[in-house]
Amino acid sequence: MDTSDPVPFRPHVAGTQPPYDAPPYRSTGLRHPALPVVPLPHTVTETTGPRFSPAQFPAVADISVVDGRQAVGERIIVEGHVTDEDGRPVPHTMLEIWQANAAGRYAHPGDQHDAPLDGNFRGTGRVFTDAAGKYRFVSIKPGAYPWRNHPNAWRPNHIHFSLFGPGFASRLITQMYFPGDPLLALDPIYNCIPDAGARARLISHFDIGITQPEWALGYRFDIVLRGRGATPVQTPDEHEEAH
Amino acid sequence: MPIATASQTIGPYWHLLEDKSWADALRFGAEGERIAVSGRIVDGAGAPVADACVEIWQSDPPASDSFPGFARAATDKDGVFRLVTLKPGPVRGRGNATQAPHLAVAIFARGLLRHLVTRLYFAGEPLNETDPLLSFIAPDRRGTLIARPDGAGAWRLDIVLQGADETVFLDV
Numbered sequence A: 001m002d003t004s005d006p007v008p009f010r011p012h013v014a015g016t017q018p019p020y021d022a023p024p025y026r027s028t029g030l031r032h033p034a035l036p037v038v039p040l041p042h043t044v045t046e047t048t049g050p051r052f053s054p055a056q057f058p059a060v061a062d063i064s065v066v067d068g069r070q071a072v073g074e075r076i077i078v079e080g081h082v083t084d085e086d087g088r089p090v091p092h093t094m095l096e097i098w099q100a101n102a103a104g105r106y107a108h109p110g111d112q113h114d115a116p117l118d119g120n121f122r123g124t125g126r127v128f129t130d131a132a133g134k135y136r137f138v139s140i141k142p143g144a145y146p147w148r149n150h151p152n153a154w155r156p157n158h159i160h161f162s163l164f165g166p167g168f169a170s171r172l173i174t175q176m177y178f179p180g181d182p183l184l185a186l187d188p189i190y191n192c193i194p195d196a197g198a199r200a201r202l203i204s205h206f207d208i209g210i211t212q213p214e215w216a217l218g219y220r221f222d223i224v225l226r227g228r229g230a231t232p233v234q235t236p237d238e239h240e241e242a243h
Numbered sequence B: 001m002p003i004a005t006a007s008q009t010i011g012p013y014w015h016l017l018e019d020k021s022w023a024d025a026l027r028f029g030a031e032g033e034r035i036a037v038s039g040r041i042v043d044g045a046g047a048p049v050a051d052a053c054v055e056i057w058q059s060d061p062p063a064s065d066s067f068p069g070f071a072r073a074a075t076d077k078d079g080v081f082r083l084v085t086l087k088p089g090p091v092r093g094r095g096n097a098t099q100a101p102h103l104a105v106a107i108f109a110r111g112l113l114r115h116l117v118t119r120l121y122f123a124g125e126p127l128n129e130t131d132p133l134l135s136f137i138a139p140d141r142r143g144t145l146i147a148r149p150d151g152a153g154a155w156r157l158d159i160v161l162q163g164a165d166e167t168v169f170l171d172v
C-alpha cells in the first residue's frame, strides 16, 4: 500500500488571482467571506478530481452553427494549449465554454438586454484537449453587453471558460478577452486582478496562423493550471513541505 | 515559469452550461448508499443566492464509469441546491490521519471572482471527533461544515457566505 501523502498543488503566486472582496465589482459586497479562509493542506480530496470523457460527455466544438444554419456575426476559431505551471501539457481534459451572441445577448432567460437573440446561436460548447494539451473550437465573436454595476457599465467582449484539470484544487473558471478592446480598461471584473501580467494573460492574441483564409479569424488563448509540489528551484525531497 | 491563469466570475448566465441530470451522481447506474444533499445559500444580508452553481466532489467511493464522484446543481429562486450521490466513507488524510467521510463543495456565483471551497461532513460520524480539519476549526464554527439528517437518506447543510454564522471556507 502506498503510504506517502499526495503531492499538493502549489499555492497561487501572490497578486495573480482576484480577491473575494473587490468594491469596484459591486456584487462582491454581500457575497465575500468576511472571515479569513482557513488553509487546508491538500489531501486526496483536493489532489484528485472528476474525469470526463468524450464518450460520456460528447464534444461540441463548433458553436457557430445550429442544425446546419449559421449564426450571425464574425466567425472565429479559438485555439490554445492547456499546461500546468511547470509547462507540462494537460492532456484529455474538458473545457466548457459559454458566451453571448454577436449582438451581446445571452440565450438565457435572465438576460434582458435589448439586443436581438439569434435562433442559430446557443452559445455553449464543450471540447477536450488532445494528447499535447491542445484544444480548438469555432464560434462567433461575442458582442459587448451592458450591466448594472455602475452607470454606463459595459462588459468587454469575452468568452467564459470552465476547466477541471487533474484535481479538484485545480478547478478554474475564467474569461477570455480580445486584444485591443477599449472596454478592458474600464472593466472592474478584469481589473480586480492585482497583477498586470496576470490580467494581460486573459487577453487572447490574434493569430494569422490559426486564421483560415476566406473563412474565420483565429485567436490563441493559452491556459495554465496550477502546478504540483514544490517550486522547481527545490528538490523533489522537499515536496511534502510545499503547501 | 508559467503562472496559473487568473480566475474570473462564473457570472449570472452560467446556466447555459447546466444539464440538470448532473445533479445526480447516480445517473450512470452506480450502486451503493444513496444520499440526497441539500442546502440553502444566503448572502451577508440573509438574502438567498439564487444564481449559484454548486459542485461536489468525493474521492470515495472511487470514481468509475458508473460513478463520476462529481455532481453540479444550480440554486433555485430560494437559494436552495439539491444533489444526489453515494455516501462517502472515511478517506486517508496526511500522515497517518484518517479523514471523516466528507464531500468537497465548490460554490461559484456572480460576485465571486474566485469560487469558494468548503466541505460537507455528516453529523453523528464518530470519526468527526478526530478529523484533522474539523479538529483544527474552533468549536463554535465547526458546525458550519456538518450536515444534519433531513429525513431518510437525506442531509441538509445551509451555507452562509458572510456575517453571523458565516460558513468556514477553505484556502486550497
Ligand SMILES: [Fe+2]
Pocket (backbone or CB within 6 Å): A100, A155, A158, A160, B011, B013
Ligand atoms: Fe459574460
